[in-house]
Amino acid sequence: MAKSNIRIKKICEWCGQEFVAQKVTTKYCSHRCANLAYKQAIRAKRIQQEEQRIQIVKSEKPLIDIKDKEYLSIAQAATLLGLSLQAVYKMIYTGHLVAYKLSSRLSFVRQSDIEEMLKRNPYKKRQPKDTLPITDFYTTNEIKEKFGVKDSWIFHIAKEHNIPRTFNRGKTYWSKKHIDDYFAKKAPDPEIKEWYST
Structure with missing residues (x-):
């Protein structure tokens, strides 16, 4: 293989001496400098x-x-859980973790309470969203007539519960399945026979 005629002036990255290189990628002036740099990197x-x-x-x-x-x-509980102090305090304030306060400066958590909290809240795999296409819809007027509710209430509940909707020729259509499921949850217990008025 023919030798390159290119001559590039460079500074050795190990000893700082100027030298002439035949490649742009050459970093060191000699094998000794390259070897010393390699050992230092190791x-x-x-x-x-x-x-x-x-x-x-x-x-x-x-x-x-x-x-x-x-x-x-509280600080030790945070260390044990691998969380910040704020996260542990939030768990205490929301009632997920039981803490005991002896004075204005002294609070503690039992390790058994931490284990109990972890048993109560195991990780649950997120269920995939409905993959089947929605084919049955209610119009806004149909929902109003069937369930006796107002327009504003429908839009509020749909937003709060992520009820799918679509638009066609200026009309809003709501997923029949999702609306029926919502009202089924709100229906009174059929076993209740007696009622009082306000």
């Missing part, structure tokens, strides 16, 4: 891996310290 990679390992050990140490404790502070 050393830097090993140092980085060791620093990452130390960070993992440091992050796991608080978990080792608190995993056998029955009573945890």
Whole structure:
């Protein structure tokens, strides 16, 4: 293979000396400089891996310290769950997690309560949305007549419950299945026989 006649002046990335290269990609003036740079890169990679390992050990140490404790502070509960303090407080305020307050500054959570909360709320796979095409529709007037409701109420409920609708020649058509399902939930219990007026 013929040698290239190109001569490019470059600065060695290891020793800083100027040299003439035959390729644009050449970084070092000699094999020695390339070898020293390679060894330094390997050393830097090993140092980085060791620093990452130390960070993992440091992050796991608080978990080792608190995993056998029955009573945890809010901060320890956040560490155990891997959440922020705000997220744990939100869970307490919404009633998902039970916390105990002994004074204005001292609150704690039992580890058994955390486990109980996790058992009560297992992850549920999201169900796919209806893939079948909607073919049956009500007009707005049909819903008003059948269920005795107002226009504004229909639009409000449809928005709140994501009831599908379509438009054709200036009219709004609502999914029959979704409307019927909504009103079926609102229907009174058929076993109730006696009623009082207000």
